[in-house]
Amino acid sequence: MQLELLNEQGQATSKVDAPDTVFARDYNEALVHQVVVAFQANARQGTRAQLDRGEVKHSTKKPFRQKGTGNARAGMTSSPLWRGGGRIFPNRPDENFSQKINKKMYRAGMASILSQLARDGRLAVVDSIKVEAPKTKLLAQKFKAMGLESVMVISDQVDENVLLASRNLANVLVVEPRYADPLSLVFYKKVLVTKGAIEQLKEMYA
DSSP states (O other): OEEEEEOTTSOEEEEEEOOHHHHSOOOOHHHHHHHHHHHHHHTOOOOOOOOOTTTSOOOOSOSSOSSSSSSOOOSOTTSTTSTTOOOSSOOOTTOOOOOOOOHHHHHHHHHHHHHHHHHTTOEEEESOOOOSSSOHHHHHHHHHHTTOSSEEEEOSSOOHHHHHHHTTOTTEEEEOGGGOOHHHHHHSSEEEEEHHHHHHHHHHHO
């Protein structure tokens, strides 16, 4: 598999060889969906708390008499059947949303995403991404010159100036290969990979 090598102006100057085991895999939509959903689920926190029928604020007075009204029998307004009543199976703060994904499945899913990005022209190679100072304006101008609005940079050695400059850019993410996640790969319109990062991705997902 050959990937485009971009220059400072975002123009393809040549081709770079990339391992087929990572960048030329068949696209497995079901596996990619499972990996992305599991990643989102594992990032969730159990912060919701609902009340059951014993915890809601209510009166213990019988709402109406037992017989003669035509309504179903009711003992108190905390019943889950009543508006304002408790929940039958309330959500708790210690709720666990995590989903297990085998390492082999995760590696195959990541390789499938990278391969599809390469086929769609959304993945390219750069020598490096650097700025002279840790200023957001400089990095924004650099990506604007390359014609990029939404970009994810996977670098083998993240430059500190680039990392600091990218923090205030909503549509820019700079990470090392080990921190690249499936959701970000799918979300950003363009993914730039340095030459050194290609070898690391090969070791991780081949």
